[in-house]
Amino acid sequence: MEHHPYIPNASEAAIKRLLQEIGVASVDDLFSDIPRHLWIDDLPELPPPHTEYEAKKIVQELLSQNSFHPNLKLFLGGGVWLHYIPSVIWHLISRGEFLTSYTPYQAEISQGVLQAVFEYQSMICELTGMDVANASMYDWASALGEAALFATRVTKRKTFIIPKNIAPQRKRVLLTYTQPVGIAVKEVSYSRETGLMDLDDLTSKLDDETSAVYLENPSYLGPIEDRCEEIGEIAHSKDALFIVGVDPLSLALLKAPGDYGADVVIGEGQPLGLPPSFGGPLLGIFACRDDMKLIRQMPGRIVGLTTTKDGQRRAFTLALTTREQHIRRERATSNICTNETLCAIASAIYMALLGGEGLRELSKIILCHSHYAMKKLNSIPGVKAPLFSAPHFKDFAVKLEEAPTKEVYQLLLKKGIQPGILLTDNFPELGESLLLSVTELHTKDDIDLLAALMEEVLSKCTQ
Amino acid sequence: MHPIEFRQASWSEPLLFEYKGQRRGIQLPRLHPKIAREVGDPLKRIPSRILRENPPLIPGLSEIEVVKHFTRLSQMNYGVDTGVYPLGSCTMKYNPRVCEDLAHLPQVELLHPLQDEALVQGALELMYRLERWLCALTGMHRFTLQPAAGAQGELTGCLIMRAYFKYKGEEQRDEMLVPDSAHGTNPSSAAMCGFKVIELPSAESGCVSLKALKAALSERTAGLMLTNPNTLGLFEESILEIADLVHEAGGLLYYDGANLQGVMGKARPGDMGFDIVHLNLHKTFSTPHGGGGPGSGPVGVTQELEKFLPVPLVEFDGSKYYLDYDRPFSIGKVHGFYGNFSVLVKAFAYILLMGFKGLRRACEVAVVNTNYFAKKVREIKGFTIPFNPYKPRKHEVVVSAEQLLNETGVSAMDVAKRLMDFGLHPPTVYFPLIVKEPLMMEFTESATKEEIDAYLEALRKISEESYSEPQKVKSAPHSTSVRRVDDVRANHPRTLCLSYRMMMKKQLSL
Numbered sequence: 009m010e011h012h013p014y015i016p017n018a019s020e021a022a023i024k025r026l027l028q029e030i031g032v033a034s035v036d037d038l039f040s041d042i043p044r045h046l047w048i049d050d051l052p053e054l055p056p057p058h059t060e061y062e063a064k065k066i067v068q069e070l071l072s073q074n075s076f077h078p079n080l081k082l083f084l085g086g087g088v089w090l091h092y093i094p095s096v097i098w099h100l101i102s103r104g105e106f107l108t109s110y111t112p113y114q115a116e117i118s119q120g121v122l123q124a125v126f127e128y129q130s131m132i133c134e135l136t137g138m139d140v141a142n143a144s145m146y147d148w149a150s151a152l153g154e155a156a157l158f159a160t161r162v163t164k165r166k167t168f169i170i171p172k173n174i175a176p177q178r179k180r181v182l183l184t185y186t187q188p189v190g191i192a193v194k195e196v197s198y199s200r201e202t203g204l205m206d207l208d209d210l211t212s213k214l215d216d217e218t219s220a221v222y223l224e225n226p227s228y229l230g231p232i233e234d235r236c237e238e239i240g241e242i243a244h245s246k247d248a249l250f251i252v253g254v255d256p257l258s259l260a261l262l263k264a265p266g267d268y269g270a271d272v273v274i275g276e277g278q279p280l281g282l283p284p285s286f287g288g289p290l291l292g293i294f295a296c297r298d299d300m301k302l303i304r305q306m307p308g309r310i311v312g313l314t315t316t317k318d319g320q321r322r323a324f325t326l327a328l329t330t331r332e333q334h335i336r337r338e339r340a341t342s343n344i345c346t347n348e349t350l351c352a353i354a355s356a357i358y359m360a361l362l363g364g365e366g367l368r369e370l371s372k373i374i375l376c377h378s379h380y381a382m383k384k385l386n387s388i389p390g391v392k393a394p395l396f397s398a399p400h401f402k403d404f405a406v407k408l409e410e411a412p413t414k415e416v417y418q419l420l421l422k423k424g425i426q427p428g429i430l431l432t433d434n435f436p437e438l439g440e441s442l443l444l445s446v447t448e449l450h451t452k453d454d455i456d457l458l459a460a461l462m463e464e465v466l467s468k469c470t471q
Numbered sequence: 472m473h474p475i476e477f478r479q480a481s482w483s484e485p486l487l488f489e490y491k492g493q494r495r496g497i498q499l500p501r502l503h504p505k506i507a508r509e510v511g512d513p514l515k516r517i518p519s520r521i522l523r524e525n526p527p528l529i530p531g532l533s534e535i536e537v538v539k540h541f542t543r544l545s546q547m548n549y550g551v552d553t554g555v556y557p558l559g560s561c562t563m564k565y566n567p568r569v570c571e572d573l574a575h576l577p578q579v580e581l582l583h584p585l586q587d588e589a590l591v592q593g594a595l596e597l598m599y600r601l602e603r604w605l606c607a608l609t610g611m612h613r614f615t616l617q618p619a620a621g622a623q624g625e626l627t628g629c630l631i632m633r634a635y636f637k638y639k640g641e642e643q644r645d646e647m648l649v650p651d652s653a654h655g656t657n658p659s660s661a662a663m664c665g666f667k668v669i670e671l672p673s674a675e676s677g678c679v680s681l682k683a684l685k686a687a688l689s690e691r692t693a694g695l696m697l698t699n700p701n702t703l704g705l706f707e708e709s710i711l712e713i714a715d716l717v718h719e720a721g722g723l724l725y726y727d728g729a730n731l732q733g734v735m736g737k738a739r740p741g742d743m744g745f746d747i748v749h750l751n752l753h754k755t756f757s758t759p760h761g762g763g764g765p766g767s768g769p770v771g772v773t774q775e776l777e778k779f780l781p782v783p784l785v786e787f788d789g790s791k792y793y794l795d796y797d798r799p800f801s802i803g804k805v806h807g808f809y810g811n812f813s814v815l816v817k818a819f820a821y822i823l824l825m826g827f828k829g830l831r832r833a834c835e836v837a838v839v840n841t842n843y844f845a846k847k848v849r850e851i852k853g854f855t856i857p858f859n860p861y862k863p864r865k866h867e868v869v870v871s872a873e874q875l876l877n878e879t880g881v882s883a884m885d886v887a888k889r890l891m892d893f894g895l896h897p898p899t900v901y902f903p904l905i906v907k908e909p910l911m912m913e914f915t916e917s918a919t920k921e922e923i924d925a926y927l928e929a930l931r932k933i934s935e936e937s938y939s940e941p942q943k944v945k946s947a948p949h950s951t952s953v954r955r956v957d958d959v960r961a962n963h964p965r966t967l968c969l970s971y972r973m974m975m976k977k978q979l980s981l
Contacts, residue, residue, distance in 0.1 A: 104552025120548030287584030287808025350761030363531015
């Protein structure tokens with residue numbers, strides 16, 4: 009091989025010079041400890057090398073088969089949402105000093121990432137009303153899995169209570185995390201009328217074995233719970249933890265969980281400046297109250313503010329690392345090492361661009377758009393929108409009274425609209441229904457088009 | 472050759488919270504008057520007891536202020552783009568920018584994970600093809616691309632082991648063997664799945680002690696988690712015998728792919744007898760680490776274990792790609808969706824650019840670079856290479872500063888801190904645990920000979936200083952954004968400060 013753009017010492021001459029210094033005759037001499045019959049010479053399944061131009065063309069052609077919003081009108085939420093991402097975010101997180109650095113183990117040379125993550129943690133605390141947030145989990149789902157393990161470590165109890173109307177993918181991850189260590193997961197039913205948690209059912213399921221009560225607000229199906237304080241009190245009456253899962257953007261309008269008794273807040277940080285990226289990378293939020301009993305059991309990295317040893321200057325560093333795997337090994341609070349730091353920095357940039365007031369203003373716009381969409385859809389004969397009577401933020405379920413949802417969905421798809429997520433398989437009790445999401449990106453025209461086409465399709469289906 | 476002179480930017484950049492005033496860095500869309508008329512004030516429909524009274528106390532800045540703030544912060548950080556970064560077991564190689572461009576395409580970033588399969592055929596095909604490439608490179612049968620990081624890959628692998636033994640009715644297998652030289656994530660991941668961790672002492676060679684392995688194997692053994700080359704950079708020469716022993720005892724062999732760099736394109740874990748393999752795309756396959764993530768930790772398995780992989784897998788029915796959830800023996804899901812897709816795009820592009828030949832060359836040059844360093848570093852007073860110093864390493868080597876500490880009082884940590892004064896990123900320190908005062912060095916294929924020489928020169932100078940004026944080393948760094956950080960204060964319950972809110976509540980003067 010001659011010169012290679014990413015391998016400065018790739019040429020035979022360069023290698024030969026180094027081999028002479030090492031004192032071996034060939035590259036293969038450095039691999040002579042690998043049993044000879046394990047050596048491979050070629051793998052025809054792998055591609056040949058490509059120039060940058062060729063590689064770009066191949067990937068672009070492959071990906072051109074994908075459709076995306078707004079060329080295609082997507083009314084999709086359910087855990088990942090479509091929001092506007094200011095250009096400046098990508099430019100800042102693409103700076104090589106951030107992008108190409110490793111975890112800031114050496115604090116003195118890594119103050120930039122450390123301060124940015126501290127700022128992210130601090131902003132998450134302001135949104136959630138918690139005192140401590142970690143540097144990130146992989147996503148909301150793994151944050152939930154970790155929250156269940158956390159609750160058992162704190163309380164030494166092994167039953168975790170969740171709402172029945174949880175996101176199906178999140179529940180699946182939760183069960184993957186909890187089953188091997190024998191944590192039982194119990195589900196609390198919800199009202200078909202309001203969509204909110206059945207508190208009688210909650211009380212009956214709670215006992216001295218309950219590690220935590222987990223609430224999602226707004227719920228996966230959209231309704232906003234207003235009896236949060238009561239739910240927290242019910243959990244605490246049995247000394248269980250109260251854990252709340254959130255879309256952080258909703259917290260610009262809704263009360264911070266810390267103000268209604270939550271011990272831990274988890275959630276999906278993606279709405280705070282991250283593109284949906286086909287579901288990853290996302291940004292798992294994990295925050296708790298200032299209570300050493302909780303903090304010591306936190307999973308993941310946490311950046312702390314301190315000073316230099318000479319006391320002359322403010323400095324940031326990874327704090328409480330003795331909880332972590334590289335020190336505590338099998339007794340660590342979690343195995344997490346690489347997390348989603350760059351996403352956390354992106355979301356700190358996003359929040360700084362909006363500020364608390366901007367976040368609130370944006371959330372109000374979203375609220376108006378979703379309410380307009382619900383109103384428009386509800387005016388169509390045979391459509392109930394929203395399906396539940398409780399108030400909503402950006403996600404809402406819609407019931408089709410007279411038509412098969414799958415057929416309507418397919419017909420709308422052909423017209424360039426994906427009208428949300430089919431709920432029928434995961435929530436058969438809701439009948440023919442869809443979960444839609446509307447954000448600031450869905451304009452009046454988009455919503456009017458959805459309503460018009462929905463009406464047209466429905467009239468065909470019911471004829 | 473003289474070490475580079477270096478002075479890192481040192482802005483006394485305030486916290487965002489300390490900027491005065493509520494400004495705005497983005498123009499929000501204006502509400503359409505018709506929408507405003509139709510919906511009125513929807514906040515009135517939400518009971519007041521759940522409404523927030525005031526906006527969250529999050530500072531708002533203009534766009535240019537935000538740009539300056541984060542540009543300054545970035546200048547107080549160090550990446551592969553800044554200089555040589557031989558952080559052992561982290562494979563800090565160059566991240567080609569074209570891969571970033573491709574991952575930033577709207578066809579990647581704007582895809583919603585719940586879009587109808589017909590609308591995301593390109594994404595599914597990319598995942599399908601990437602999976603086949605990873606299978607070929609490692610000699611495994613199938614891969615899941617779902618784990619978001621190496622440690623989550625380990626968790627997935629351990630869950631697959633558990634599911635396998637449950638399926639076979641051998642649930643008594645609750646012990647996981649882990650060498651004492653293993654990455655900390657190994658025992659931690661095994662414990663998260665409910666396994667009891669049995670630590671295997673290394674032999675004098677630094678490799679797995681066959682005697683200790685034989686003694687530890689039993690009908691309770693679920694498996695052995697092995698890194699090969701191991702964290703000392705040594706290839707486990709007895710790997711075939713190890714695999715036989717583990718399999719004869721009824722256990723499974725797990726490959727920690729953090730060190731795949733050392734054999735990539737030269738030998739395959741599948742051929743060595745490994746049953747489960749995780750890879751770190753953010754190490755070996757050049758996707759940037761982003762100051763701590765996002766990463767990606769795909770897991771490959773043998774044909775026998777395929778049915779336990781997480782759902783969904785991407786399948787092809789001859790005309791279209793689809794997500795297969797109909798897998799009754801699956802361990803379930805470890806990620807909300809399909810993993811870190813945009814990271815997969817970067818790795819896909821990287822493999823295309825490199826081809827098999829390029830990947831193999833990357834491995835060879837990384838190994839040559841590290842052995843060149845190892846040869847030279849032995850000549851520096853105070854530094855030794857434990858465990859058979861003359862045996863070739865693979866992609867990494869562990870140097871011990873024990874002699875330096877004994878003779879001068881300068882520790883491995885002091886050396887690491889002083890290296891920064893020369894504009895060099897320190898190696899991994901205090902790991903692996905079986906070496907005293909370890910400095911774990913990994914020069915990837917991205918390092919030039921001149922950079923390695925400069926690194927050696929810096930170590931030579933630090934050695935001299937340690938013997939002549941040790942205080943200079945012990946008080947380092949002097950040229951970074953901040954001087955040595957007070958870890959005691961950072962962790963003391965009274966001064967512990969993990970957020971701006973905590974700082975205000977505790978009235979800490981920081």
